[in-house]
Amino acid sequence: MVKIHSTAVIDPKAQLDSSVEVGPYTIIGPHVSIGAGTVVGPHVVIEGHTTIGRDNKLFQFSSIGAAPQDKKWAGEPTRLTIGDRNTIREFCTFNTGTVQDRGVTSLGDDNWISAYVHLAHDCQVGSNTIFSNNAQIAGHVEIGDWVIMSGFANVHQFCKIGAHAFVGMSTSLTQDVPPYVLLNGNPAQAHGVNIEGLKRRGFTREQINGVRAAYKIIYRSGLTLEEAKAALLAEELAMPAAAEQIRAMREFLDTASRGIVR
Incomplete structure (x- = not known):
């Protein structure tokens, strides 16, 4: 049977694999699908048209699949998709997409997302990334595979970050970052290649x-x-x-x- 704590509130229309675990006081809405082996901690809210894959770990107090923080959103059934084997730590906020873009916010596989990360509407994040605490990603941002976002880094809407780039602590990005580049500062400046990575x-x-x-x-x-x-x-x-x-x-x-x- 699905391992659901007695205090969790799961809409009967939600689709949870039989191996999914759900902690105390978590709320899961009717349009949510969660794959095998995923563990959802206590006090998590998962809503909207949200699909979560296999073997993910969601820690307490995260808000997943809430409406986009965009005044143009008018209730359209936009989506959030999360792949497999992701770790999503405490107090993360992931929003669904908007019809002004592709209508979906997506996170790939094997990502390590630390506490207080914000992933705004229509963002496209690849696989094997690391987001340190308080990385803040505005709407419509594209982030390639193996990117590392250090703590308190923030990204302006519509920016793109190429694969294997490294964004230093407290960096403020308002322009695109080519693959493999290491950068830091506010405003951001390139400081060579991410050789160690x-x-x-x-x-x-x-x-x-x-x-x-x-x-x-x-x-x-x-x-x-x-x-x-x-x-x-x-x-x-x-x-x-x-x-x-x-x-x-x-x-x-x-x-x-x-x-x-x-």
Whole structure:
């Protein structure tokens, strides 16, 4: 049987796998689906059109799937989706999407989300990320795989952060961040490549050297972004062992709608 504490309030229309555990005083609404092995702690509220995958751990006092904090929202049935094996610590707030965007806020797999993290409407977060305490993410933000958000970092709406980037403590982001870049400050400034993170994830020396070469083209060469893209393409051809990584940085420049932190 579903392991539901006697004080929890679960709407009969909610869909919970038989292995789901629900703690005391938790409230789960009618449009919620929760997959096998997920544990929901005490005093959690899960509402809205929210889908949660397998083997997640939600700690106490989080608000999951509440209405978006957007005055334009008019009650549309927008969604929140959470993948598998995520840890979501205390007092997190994740909102559903809006029809002005794709209508869904999403969190991938294997993410570690610390206490007091806010994930606003229409955010798209990849997998294997780490969000330290009080990271605050405004609406419509895209965050790639393996990104690390340090404590008290905050991100302006519509920004994009590329995969494997590292955002330092109390950093304030108002522009996009290319993949692999390490940055810090308020306003944010780039401070090199997230080399330690790439080493830990098994990147080869050749791949890391390629990322460093691409970083120098973007940040140290004095080239315009259009000139940098052409130089990156040449570097991509010259360094086949790191072509995938250089291409990711070059293609990111084409999608950076707010300009990049530079």
